[in-house]
Amino acid sequence: MSGLYIHIPFCEKKCIYCSFYSIESFANKNRFLDALHREIAQSGEIPPVKEEREEVRTIFFGGGTPSMLSPDEMSAILDSLRAAHTVVGDAEITMECNPGALNRDWLEGYREGGINRLSFGVQSFHDDELQFLSRIHTAAEAEENIRLVRDVFDNVSLDMIFALPGQTPERWHYNLERAVDLGTDHISAYSLIFEEGTPLNAMRLKGKVNPAPNDLEADMYEETVQFLARHGLEQYETSNYAKAGYACRHNIGYWERKSYTGYGPSAHSFARRGVLGKRWANVSSLNAYLESIESGGSPVIMREELTSEQGMEEIVMLGLRYRGINLYDFKEAVGEELTSVAPERVEWLLKEGFAQLDEDSLRLTAKGSIFADRFALEIIEATERSRQLSSI
Known part of the structure; x- marks a missing residue:
């Protein structure tokens, strides 16, 4: 087992673009914490977890907003995780947080x-972009909090979003400049996605907002890659940039398809077997999650054994976003x-x-990386057509 993921579902305010499961009510916090501790303690009875005895090297608290929990509450969760798993001493332990609600005592x-x-x-x-995204902090609060955080933590990542409706290259460049000037070690920069089911996508369907033109989005992406490289943050995945030694080990585990276990409502898990493996997922409802655990049941609502086709799709999709399609894994999954x-x-x-091709992988160049998802779909479709023809 490489990593653990813990989903904390609480948010002070849900952002219009967010498709992750979260709720604005904090009413069931104590019930949630009790259930989470029980789920972690009982995880050894889940066959895929029971079979996995690798050391845990990364832990990631996502959400939601994990920083809505107090330091004592977070520490207690970590104690439960260490009791249930073998966590190495130098494990990377990440917590997502939002600006505007942090103080030095809690950070320490x-x-x-x-x-x-x-x-x-x-x-x-x-500030106007933050308001559009329904963020609850201001730009000034973000800068103040980042300076405060860097006094306490020496490994800090910033999440940034570009290609907002009406955003100009100059405004995006300013965002990059501020992030770099604040001494950032790691930046995740994503283009704005109009996810189905989000308020943002509802606005698009009603004609209230329009996605940025593709060529403008591409220009902003190229500017991101080049600007951050000039300031010592090298691109190591399509949307992620880091100074030497600061790449996110937890997310690298996802892209390399290492095993991980998720806890909390909507959390997913994966136990790798060769190039395939097993996946399972928890229910995406806090009430259903609580009821299942409090009644002595399991919050897992989906289990599947990956088919060779699913394995191939993951090898292609994740590979092209990271270090390339592993040709040996691809052949093992497909047979060709x-x-x-x-x-x-x-x-x-x-x-x-x-792209470039060597004996181990097909990897995208800087020119091709912005089209990683598109090229992955094209390769997957071509592979599936070839397999269908060969079976006739």
């Missing part, structure tokens, strides 16, 4: 309790070489300078 309490990395949901340094099942697509990517 988190650090003393075992948290050693903070992921800060800044998103923008423009990538260059045999999708020769035209691979040849085109190489010819146009979007």
Whole structure:
């Protein structure tokens, strides 16, 4: 087992673009904490977890807003995790937090309790952009909190969003400048996605907002890669940039398809077996999560054994966003070489300078990385067509 993920579902205010499960009510906090401790303690009875005896090297508290829990509450969760799993001494332990609601006492309490990395949901340094995104902090509060956090933590990441409706390249450049000037070690920069079911997408469907043009989004992406590289933050995944030694080990585990276990409502888990494995997921409802555990049951509502097709899709999708498609894993999942099942697509990517091919992997160039998801879908479709034809 490589990592643990703990989903804390509480938010002071849900952002219009967020598709992750969260609730604004804090009423069931104590019931949630009791249930979470019980779920962690009972996890050894889940067959995939019981079979996995690898050391835990990363822990990630996501949400929601984990920093709504006190340092003592977070420390108690970590104690439960250490009791149930073998957590290495130098494990990376990340907590997501939002600007505007942090103070030095709590920050020092988190650090003393075992948290050693903070992921800060800044998103923008423009107040009007923050208001559009329904963030509850101001740009000034974000800067003040980042300075405070860096006095306590030496591993801090900022989340930023670009390609907002009406956003200009100059305004995005300012956001990057502020992030760098504040001494940031790691930046996750995502283009704004209109996720189905979010208020943001409802606004789009009603014609109230329009996504940024594709060419403008591409220009902002290229500016991000180049600007951050000039300031010592190298791109190591499509949306992630870090100074040497500050890449997020937990997320690297996802991209490398290492095993992980999730706790809390909506949390997912994966136990790898060769290039395939098992997946399971908890119910995406706090009430249902509480009822299942309090009645002595399990919050897991989905279990599946990955098929070779699903394994291939993950190898392609995750690989192209990170260090490339592992050709050995691809062949093990599919039974054929990538260059045999999708020769035209691979040849085109190489010819146009979007990818490079060596004996171990097909990886995207800087020019091709912005199109990682599109190219992954094209390779997956080509592979599936080839397999269908070969079965006729």
